[in-house]
Amino acid sequence: MIPIHYSAEVAKARATNAPIVALESTIITHGMPFPQNVETARLVEADVRAAGAVPATIAVLGGVLHVGLEADELDRLGQAQNVAKLSRADMAACIATGGTGATTVAATMIAAHLAGIHVFATGGIGGVHRGAESSFDISADLQELAQTPVTVVAAGAKAILDLPKTFEVLETLGVPVIAYGQDMLPAFWSATSDIAAPLRMDTAAEIARAQQTRTAMGLQGGQLVTNPIPQDAQIAAEELQPIIEQALQEAECQGISAKAVTPFLLGRIFELTEGRSLTANIALVRNNARLAAQIAIAMVK
Numbered sequence: 446m447i448p449i450h451y452s453a454e455v456a457k458a459r460a461t462n463a464p465i466v467a468l469e470s471t472i473i474t475h476g477m478p479f480p481q482n483v484e485t486a487r488l489v490e491a492d493v494r495a496a497g498a499v500p501a502t503i504a505v506l507g508g509v510l511h512v513g514l515e516a517d518e519l520d521r522l523g524q525a526q527n528v529a530k531l532s533r534a535d536m537a538a539c540i541a542t543g544g545t546g547a548t549t550v551a552a553t554m555i556a557a558h559l560a561g562i563h564v565f566a567t568g569g570i571g572g573v574h575r576g577a578e579s580s581f582d583i584s585a586d587l588q589e590l591a592q593t594p595v596t597v598v599a600a601g602a603k604a605i606l607d608l609p610k611t612f613e614v615l616e617t618l619g620v621p622v623i624a625y626g627q628d629m630l631p632a633f634w635s636a637t638s639d640i641a642a643p644l645r646m647d648t649a650a651e652i653a654r655a656q657q658t659r660t661a662m663g664l665q666g667g668q669l670v671t672n673p674i675p676q677d678a679q680i681a682a683e684e685l686q687p688i689i690e691q692a693l694q695e696a697e698c699q700g701i702s703a704k705a706v707t708p709f710l711l712g713r714i715f716e717l718t719e720g721r722s723l724t725a726n727i728a729l730v731r732n733n734a735r736l737a738a739q740i741a742i743a744m745v746k
């Protein structure tokens with residue numbers, strides 16, 4: 446096993462078998478502007494604590510995998526320039542070469558599993574991009590859900606993606622997609638979509654039991670829990686649609702590709718909505734952190 450550096454709080458939680466919620470760092474470095482990124486990361490950690498669990502924000506700092514960041518480490522990461530965006534393909538190389546990188550959903554799941562953490566909260570997972578039939582751009586997050594046993598709580602897949610194709614691929618990969626408390630899947634900035642949820646669960650205890658049952662059956666992989674953004678924080682899909690179209694067109698004109706696509710789109714949508722997309726994004730991540738804490742608590746019971 447590679448060495449893992451635990452924050453003081455996470456080390457204590459591990460020693461006492463307290464519930465832990467993993468949190469990713471790409472949302473901090475590539476998903477939100479400074480200073481709202483650091484403020485949000487702190488709020489999300491506080492939400493996990495207030496709900497009775499311990500937050501473990503994950504990143505690679507100077508070649509060392511950190512599970513749980515101290516306050517000063519989080520501050521520095523939130524302001525650092527040129528931080529790598531790490532997924533399954535590049536996390537080991539970053540560690541081996543002494544680099545610093547932020548973990549995406551895929552890389553955070555890998556790290557959480559290495560650290561024995563079963564639940565992880567984020568904003569929205571990556572998925573199948575629009576136009577994937579020619580670009581082949583499908584996030585490594587989807588494959589990770591199929592192989593690593595971590596329950597990921599998100600507000601769905603980001604609405605910049607092709608949502609029907611994203612959920613088709615998840616079904617093909619055998620990933621349980623659970624809507625929390627409603628019949629339809631949420632769509633990140635909007636609480637609902639016109640896609641029926643494959644599974645619905647109304648309690649954290651059921652979600653915890655479902656993951657534990659998969660593991661007991663010897664089934665690989667995690668589950669995606671889609672948690673709708675709170676009603677008062679959502680942005681209507683009809684309102685966002687033209688803005689998403691514009692951002693996508695600009696990305697194409699400017700030749701944005703590979704890892705740069707998602708950060709570019711989120712950044713442009715932030716500008717085009719005059720910050721409202723970020724306000725909604727913050728509300729949904731916090732909401733996901735609270736549900737993830739309840740699931741982590743149910744898992745240790």
Ligand code: PSU
Binds near residue numbers: 471475476568584586
């Ligand atoms: N959730 C957010 N904002 C983000 C992300 C998630 O609210 O920026 C990040 C996650 O790290 C996710 C990544 O894994 O976006 C997807 O990137 P890509 O599409 O390149 O796989």
Ligand code: MN
Binds near residue numbers: 585
């Ligand atoms: Mn991609």
